[in-house]
Amino acid sequence: MFDLNQFLIISILMFVIFLAVGGVVWNTNQRLYKGLNRISWIVMIGQLATVFALIILARTSDDFLFMFYISRIMLYGAAASLGFIIPGSILRTKLNKAYSDKGYLKDWYDKTRVYLIKNNWTEKMIDSITKSKVVHLHKIKEPKQSIIYSIGSNRGETEKEIYLLLKEKYNVKMICTDAYYEDVTNKTKTFEDFIYLEGNRPGEDIEDILSEILVRNVDVIIDKKACLWYSKKVNLEDVFRKYHRSLSLNGVIIIDAEEISFLRTQLNNLFYQLANRIVGSAERSTYSKIKNTISKSSFINEHYSCHFVGHGVYRTAIFRKVK
Ligand SMILES: C[S@@+](CC[C@H](N)C(=O)[O-])C[C@H]1O[C@@H](n2cnc3c(N)ncnc32)[C@H](O)[C@@H]1O
Known part of the structure; x- marks a missing residue:
């Protein structure tokens, strides 16, 4: 039978x-x-x-x-x-293709930007970070400049917004980079102290990149759903070590730490893949993705203090270099 x-x-x-x-x-x-x-x-x-x-x-x-x-x-x-x-x-896993014109993440940046703009994300996030006192930035009158280095900036529009908001009160320089720069279209152009470095520049190469542009240390590293998000568990501590060597003392790494359930992100993702619209985060936050590995790393826990700033979609996790 x-x-x-x-x-x-x-x-x-x-x-x-x-x-x-x-x-x-x-x-x-x-x-x-x-x-x-x-x-x-x-x-x-x-x-x-x-x-x-x-x-x-x-x-x-x-x-x-x-x-x-x-x-x-x-x-x-x-x-x-x-x-x-x-x-x-x-x-x-071929990210250069994923974010290119043929890729499944082709629209991710623009669609997410619409969602972020609708929620006033940059403004509220910067407001809570500058009020929190975890991040120290040089004031506009001070001769010293605070250097902000963004990893995986993609089009760099959020970074431009951050720069324009901060420069009203602080003396800042914004450096943008992306591992797949060559494949990203419509990148924000360099102006004033807003610089988008040419060429493919992975977060893992930060030390070489800084020595190439003759910058010793940076004060803020922004890694929003980029290098740390894509790092395999085994490389994660290594990236934190590289960022640590690149930061000034009390310098910070800022990562996204939205409070959202896993199920919600999966439903949002399914909706995005089928209807091409972002109605909420379509993947978990960088913090939620890496928190287990972080909790097990004695290097990260000894060399950084972790602070949460903001709530809900605006929450960020800030790792401050303490030694
Ligand atoms: C999901 S997008 C995030 C873009 C932007 N940070 C944001 O939150 O709107 C991921 C970006 O990270 C870049 N990326 C992926 N792996 C990277 C790495 N190891 N180093 C630097 N950038 C990376 C991709 O090219 C892409 O532009």
Whole structure:
């Protein structure tokens, strides 16, 4: 009655066909792929859960055959979903492509900016940071200038806003960088003390970059959903070490630490991938992503003090260099 060979052949066939379909959809329309990919995860988990439920039910049911056929169809579906998910999981790590014109994150920056502007994000965030006294910036009349270094600036529009707000009261210079500078379009142009450094400049290379531009230390490093967000657990402490060597004493790293549930971000992400609109953060904050690794790192805990400033969408985590 049960032909194991036939079952395996059909499962493998489904898997291979959807692997190919996934590869083609990914290469032609990464954004659409991402949405379908999420649905595939949900479908696969649902199918496997149904199979288990059916196995349990089959013990009590008379219609064992019917349940058996349904389980088989469910397992074919799960094999297909798994095949579809694989190409994206492999190819999505190519960030230069992801943020380029063909990438699934192509619109992320602009759509997120609309959301941030609607919420007055930069203004409220800067207001709470300057009031908090955790960050020290030189006043406008002081001869010394505070240097702010932004990692993963993308178009650099938020950085321009930050610079324009701060320069009303403080003597600041803003340096923008991005690891995939060459692929980012419509970057903000350099003006006054707002500088966008040319060339691909990963956060991990901060020390070399600073020595190239003859800057010894910076006072503020902004890493908003950029280098730290993308760092693998094993590299994270290393990046904190590099930032530590690049900061002046009492200098700070500012990262986003929005208070939002994981489920909410996933739903926002699904909506973004399918409808191309950001209705709320579509991924977790940098802080939420790295907090477990941070808590285990004696280097980070000994060399930085951590402070939270602001609430909800405006919350940031500030790591202050203490020794
Ligand atoms: C999600 S976007 C965030 C852009 C901007 N910081 C913001 O919050 O609006 C991530 C940016 O980080 C850049 N990026 C990714 N890995 C990086 C790294 N290791 N160093 C510097 N930039 C990186 C990407 O090119 C991209 O522009």
